[in-house]
Amino acid sequence: MTDSTSPVAFGRASRDQWPLDPEIAYLNHGTVGVTPIEVLEIQESIRREIESNPSAKLLRDISGMLGAPRPGRLRRVAGEVANFVGSRPDDLVFVGNATEGANAVLRSFGLRPGEAVLTTEKTYGGVDRAVRHACRQAGADVVVATVPCPIEDPAQFVDEVARALTTNTRLAVLDHIISETGIVLPVRELVDLCHAQGVRVLIDGAHAPGQIDLDLASLGADYYTANLHKWACAPRSCGILWVTAELQAGIHPPVISWGLDQGFTDEFDWIGTRDTSAWLSAPAGIEFLERLGRDVLRRHNHALVWQATDMMIDRWGGLSAAGPEMSAFMTAVQLPEKFAADEASAQQLRTSLLENHRIEVSVFAWHQRLWLRLSAQVYNEIEEFEHLADVIDAMPSSS
Ligand SMILES: Cc1ncc(COP(=O)(O)O)c(C=O)c1O
Missing domain, CATH: 3.90.1150.10 (Aspartate Aminotransferase, domain 1)
Structure with a gap:
């Protein structure tokens, strides 16, 4: 066709x-x-370029850690991705995948005994387990909203979340696009509902970039994690985590490294030696999409x-x-x-x-x-x- x-x-x-x-x-x-294929080839050329002088490439040019002029290349690329998803460059960091982004938020959130996290019947299994783990460690509860089947109107879903929220709920973990059913949820309405009850919102947008247009800055969520390796044509493992400016100081990567206490982007931009080629190839994936x-x-x-x-x-x-x-x-x-x-x-x-x-x-x-x-x-x-x-x-x- x-x-x-x-x-x-x-x-x-x-x-x-x-x-x-x-x-x-x-x-x-x-x-x-x-x-x-063309994005894989660009990734391979980035890998080879790194191997031409790995320590200088990784520690100076890419991360900007070792006295190189800032911002390093990773930050500049993050800026291009930020533009694609409607974010300020400094509100967005790369993670390996959406699961890692969700874990960063859940482990940093500071849940206390008796508090609750809201998920849904169709929360992606890996993220659901991360929620359960965080709640178990904190002595907090998981409350689960029903997903209507079939769903005829987005308002039905908002009603189910409203029904499931309790006075103890502190965080809602909600999908932008449900993995098993492909349903696109009304995120703005869900955020407004949760915020009206003092509940923070983590949106799992694993499937969103490349499937739907995003403007993270105006979506109103507190935290948003997503993958570029599903529908935005980036190589695996290319995830992002967006955090609203006022909450960034409290969010740490699941792996702590040199960036601790140096600010949100520094904490995430170097979490030990990693293959950064998927992140650096993200603009090539976006360009492929734009060309289509x-x-x-x-x-x-x-x-x-x-x-x-x-x-x-x-x-x-x-x-x-x-x-x-x-x-x-x-x-x-x-x-x-x-x-x-x-x-x-x-x-x-x-x-x-x-x-x-x-x-x-x-x-x-x-x-x-x-x-x-x-x-x-x-x-x-x-x-x-x-x-x-x-x-x-x-x-x-x-x-
Ligand atoms: C809604 C949702 N969240 C998270 C994930 C996990 O993605 P990843 O394995 O890249 O972390 C998926 C994967 O399909 C998903 O559908």
């Missing part, structure tokens, strides 16, 4: 720009992202994932977790009732799709049904989703 308003190829015609195995229908961009054209990309991916979702709803008569107006490039659609609806069956089906049919897609169990989590990226075509549906139709019942 080619979008006539973009000079860039989409679908099969774009495959030579991506390192994916051509034998696999890759319908799972959301899980860990895929990095375009963000509007064209958005239209293509949203239209494709909904063409696929509607086709599956027509075939199987099931639900999608939300409608098109609450999703970006990912959806969740119910599988036929013939499958046993537990997590073990979901993983079995996922494995069978990959091993027997060379289809990579996410499957999960929810509300007595199995669901597919569909992702659409520029390299996908509707035929791949149709093939997936044909394979599902041909499968025997497992219930």
Whole structure:
């Protein structure tokens, strides 16, 4: 498929720009992202440049630690990323991934016994465990808001969070885009609700950069963590953490190093010797997106994932977790009732799709049904989703 308003190829015609195995229908961009070949090549050239004089490159040029003129290259790159996500440069630091960003906030937050952290039924599992760990260590509680299924109006979600907040809640950890369902949550309304009750808000935007436009400075959250390696075409491991200026002094990286007490950006910019090439390659990923054209990309991916979702709803008569107006490039659609609806069956089906049919897609169990989590990226075509549906139709019942 080619979008006539973009000079860039989409679908099969774009495959030579991506390192994916051509034998696999890759319908799972959301899980860990895929990095375009040209960005991987830029990362490799950055690595080689570092290796030409590693100590000078890392300690002087990149981090600006050893008496080099400041800002170092990492800070300048952070400034470019800040521009992409609507932040002031000094409010944003790099982290390895969204899990690390969430851990930085949770471990620094200073929870006390009897206080509570609000999560949701669909908080990403790794972040959910980080919340539980922080609460366990502090003697604090976790309160869990329900996620309506299906959700018809963003206000339903705000109502559920309002219902779950207690007078002891000090922090709410909320997704911008829910991992399993692709639902885009009304962050501004959620922040206003929480702030009105004196509750700080950490937004987990792991899937947001590159899927939706961001303006972190005006979103109103206290803390925002995200990945650029999912939808913003950066190499793994490229995460960011944004913290509102007044709270930065209290937030420390999970790994403490030389920057302690030197300020927010210094603390995060050097946390021991690391491969910084993914962070330094982030502008190349952003440039790749810009060249595709963000509007064209958005239209293509949203239209494709909904063409696929509607086709599956027509075939199987099931639900999608939300409608098109609450999703970006990912959806969740119910599988036929013939499958046993537990997590073990979901993983079995996922494995069978990959091993027997060379289809990579996410499957999960929810509300007595199995669901597919569909992702659409520029390299996908509707035929791949149709093939997936044909394979599902041909499968025997497992219930
Ligand atoms: C909402 C959400 N948060 C956090 C993560 C974790 O991302 P990472 O493993 O890059 O930290 C994911 C991964 O899919 C996610 O969907």
